[in-house]
Amino acid sequence: MALKDDLEKRVKEIFKEQWTKRDGTVVPSDDSIKLNNDAVEIAGTILYADLADSTKLVDGYQPAFAAEIYKTFLHCAARIISSEGGTITAYDGDRVMAVFIGDYKNTIAVRAALKINWAAKQLIQPALKAQYPKSTFTLKHVCGVDTSKLFVAKTGIRGANDLVWVGRAANYAAKLAALDESYPTWITKDVYDKMAESSKLGGVNKTNMWTKRTWTAMGNKEIYSSTWSWSF
Template sequence: MSEPRRRVLVVDDTPANRQVLVEHLDLFEIDSLTAEDGERALSLLQHESPDLILLDVVMPNINGFDVCRRLKESPATRDIPVIFMTSLTETADKITGFRVGGVDYVTKPIQHEELLARVTTHLSLRALQRALQAANSDLERRVAERTAELERLNEELLATNRAHGRFVPTEMLGLLGRDRAVDVALGDHVQVEMTVLFSDLRGFAALAEGMTPGEAFAFINAYLGRLSPIVRRHGGFIDKYIGDAIMALFPGKAEDAVRAAVAMQQAVRQFSEERRSMGLPSISMGIGIHTGSVMLGTIGEAERMEATVISDTVNQASRLERLAVRYGVAIVASEQTMAALHGRDGHGHRFLDRVRLKGKREPVSVFEVFDGDPPETIERKRKTRALFEQALSDYYARRFAEANLGIAHVLLYNPADRAVQVYQQRIAHLMANGAPAGWTGVEVLTEK
């Protein structure tokens, strides 16, 4: 395929000059356009794009220098090379020609062989410039396409990471000292101090009996969807869901877990009220919280592993959650968690019992946190806290008559207090049958 013929615009107010130049250009297979003055040249260039312009300087109406200035101001024509042809031979005129954007300056009378040599040189330079511009445009296009592809891949990677983060918490990776899930190896582990929170929905099995599988899943997701963000907002993360139960880890302060537990209770109470307004059964949940050392790491095998925590701290948190059912309270916290609170008196709480958890030789003190209860219940428990704890002190000291009297006074003010009712029954049994030999008042929790 032959190269396209090049085109030169000849601008000169003398017809003979234009004709001679056109004939010489044609000998070199260069096509020509002509204009008799600057205004005609500017009009012609609105719809023509020559490869080069031979421009006379001294012309009527508008001179060649001003024409060139206007050409260089327009994006459409600024790259077209301009060779001035003029009888002006002063150095100042030549400098002006170059300042306004000319690439060459030929004085009259014109030596046509010299002019054609200059024309062919600048046409070759113009061809190289256009090739470079085309290559740059193609490079810019490919860079833009590659950038768009990289952005798309980055979005996919971010989406994948976000999706992966819904299964393996990024907080877990951070604690393991890993930035990416692909860097985690089977057996990676670290021992850290943290607070473990267990929550469990009360009576879900009975609720699920009246639901289709789809309704059960929708209910569980609505329930968990209200609680899980609360964990995150308070500096914790979900280790796992066990049906309707949540196991959450709080690597920061114990207060984070306690405040999260209170907010979770409040959210469940609101959810329950919404259900009742629609004629649906109410719901409630219990929470156990324990602070201690945990071993966090990966378990499984090379093709199927998961990150989790293995520790007696986890077991104790789970068992404390079960204690909440026994005492009819919402939140049970261990003495380790209560001791770790910097603002312990800022939380509504009361001593609940001394218990020996399964697998433990030493008994532990457990506490109720009641800040998540309804306002009227919180008020009753605050007002009776001292009386209740004194009754328990009498109970452990075997002063059963005094303990019974104190419990009776608490029940007068708060008859629905399930924990107080538990002690009323215990004390009544002891008063009727006497305390067994070696009795210490410590309850033994035998559930698994």
């Protein structure tokens, strides 16, 4: 069958086929969802951790140095996410995506984001300076966090496919991770309202760690940013 005919046939099949949907209580795995119109719906909180200014990094520094920045940041982010019970769903160049589920998913996801900020500033940057004392490079990153219902399906072709996370949280968290890196953590109002005080208030005086902002690019939605970190 010619490529055009094959593609036309498959596109029609996808649009016509009825969806098989079920509620999930665990994070779906690759082998738990079929490649046809099969999906799992879960309530999840998505965290995106993204290196800032990675284009300037690869344009202005040696490839090996840039790769070391990628590797150290993504390694620390992934280990922190895993230690907090999150599930890594994808690596995409200079960023990692993870999902948290359960009753405390917002509190835990935000804590993970604050720990990533601490690791970037207190672990990676000092180690970088010790290894490259003449370097002026400063690692900057942003974490975005949102929560919503997620529709998880499989996309691609046989032998080369992946899960796709359809829902507001996946989209918004990615967009939040592209905001001003002066504030390393950005969260939606839904996350802020649902998380426990342990992820809202910091320091001995229980200071609110978050500043309310207006997300003008997204219809003036209420979001929150923070420069705080969580040591470990």
